Amino acid sequence: MYHISDVKKYLRCPKLFWLSHYEEPLPFNSFVRLDEAVTTLACEKLGITDCFLGARGDEASLALKAMENNEWIVKGRFEAKQLRVKIPFLHKTEQGWDVYFLFCGNRPKDDDMNFYCSSIWVLEENEIDIHNIYILHFDENYVRGDELDPHQLFQITEEFFNDKGNPSKNIKDTVFKRLRNLEDTLNGMDEILKRDVVECTRQNKCTKKNKCRFYDKCFPNELEVDADSILTLVSSQHKYAMHHEGRLKLKDVDLDRIEGSRQQFAQIRASQNDGLYVDYYSLKTWIEEIKYPITFLDFEWETYAIPPFKGMKPYDVLPFEYSIHILHEDGTIEHKEYLGTRDCRRHVVENLIQDIPNEGTIVAYNAEGAEKIRLKEMAAQFPEHAKDLMNLYSRLVDLAFPFVIGAVYDVRMRGYYSLKVLMSLMENQSGYQDLDIHQGMDAVFQWRLLDREDDEVDSEEIRTHLIEYCSMDTYAMVVVYKWLMSLVHERI
Ligand code: SF4
Incomplete structure (x- = not known):
């Protein structure tokens, strides 16, 4: 059985998915502290007093069955073709089911589409009639008084926010436009886990946003590079190509293929000048x-x-x-x-x-x-x-x-x-x-x-x-x- 995190890893890099599957997981320690029972607070915001409450390890049929007699399904577990998802809130309306995702941040953007699309794909595969999609998120302007007020803490949105912080795209429209059949992806995941070896292919995804946790394992030679190796050149798109051509030191750089930042200039001058600039x-x-x-x-x-x-x-x-x-x-x-x-x-x-x-x-x-x-x-x-x-x-x-x-x-x-x-x-x-x-x-x-x-x-x-x-x-x-x-x- 796979989870959305597995799909996300596979789509980022098959080798990352393969290594994560066979290596010891890292102990989880969140960068942000979240002591409160956030689902309970969100239930208060949504006015949920009676619901089916799912739990880890539930049979997937449980939530489906509960949909017959419950207006609200909270943390329901659903499965399709080996992919298991947890849907924070489902609400029965006369037009179909409303899905509420819970975003523990201030302004949800459309940068985690794999998560939303995978969740909705599983619901669709279970023939759940989706009426609308909402996201519950924190109101960044909420200032806590003596007590925490969930009604003010959360906002409910039907739109993703853009980089300027303004609501921009309807969530349901965007998700359905990007919805893809995940069968091939899941088959690919099955196939890769059967392999004994998976090649690494260097790509932007290795270091983009968060450096991949397996970077040193995939590229061990970089741990031993010389101090003035061209591979230490900062923010350089072409350093690997130049290194491959035999330009090994910073001072060997091809000036037509650097971005020209002041830091790069200082690095090259240091290499020309016995190591210090x-x-x-x-x-x-x-x-x-x-x-x-x-x-x-x-x-x-x-x-x-x-x-x-x-x-x-x-x-x-x-x-x-x-x-x-x-x-x-x-x-x-x-x-x-x-x-x-x-x-x-x-x-x-x-x-x-x-x-x-x-x-x-x-x-x-x-x-x-x-x-x-x-x-x-x-x-x-x-x-x-x-x-x-x-x-x-x-x-x-x-x-x-x-x-x-x-x-x-x-x-x-x-x-x-x-x-x-x-x-x-x-x-x-x-x-x-x-x-x-x-x-x-x-x-x-x-x-x-x-x-x-x-x-x-x-x-x-x-x-x-x-x-x-x-x-x-x-x-x-x-x-x-x-x-x-x-x-x-x-x-x-
Ligand atoms: S370092 Fe790059 S190639 Fe290696 S697992 Fe991570 S993303 Fe994949």
């Missing part, structure tokens, strides 16, 4: 803007699909931790941190305002996409502190900027410029490899255990690991900043 003028100009005391700031946060606390909206985030390292002009360094659980938003805000000096530059890594947004969100949720928070916002500078604009490139970066990568270049510095938490999402997963007061875990140990990880981020920023300064000073 520095645009001294740009870097010096950037450093001159930074004033002491310099506060290096990093937040860790949780993202909630459904707002858990008053004043929050769907998909709002809750910063639960920050670390700051303060570098003074005389070279001394101070460290401060905060780590809270549950609704610690106010404590985070008040401690942060107190901990950061009233003057000097605040530096964060990828500040535009993270710390700046967090400060703005906090200002909106705590208007009484908005002035102080927006003052911090106005002093924020992004340490990633010199790397984004290609002002600095060391071939050992191999096309990446995360703090972890940069720290690995620094001699005599202990880096992330010595920590128990190695990346941001691991910190969030650990914090969830702390926040849920899980008796099975050692909260003190988790606290220590979280503080070490967040502190490493701000410490790494100090090290990288000093390195950038040294590059300019060496030149002078």
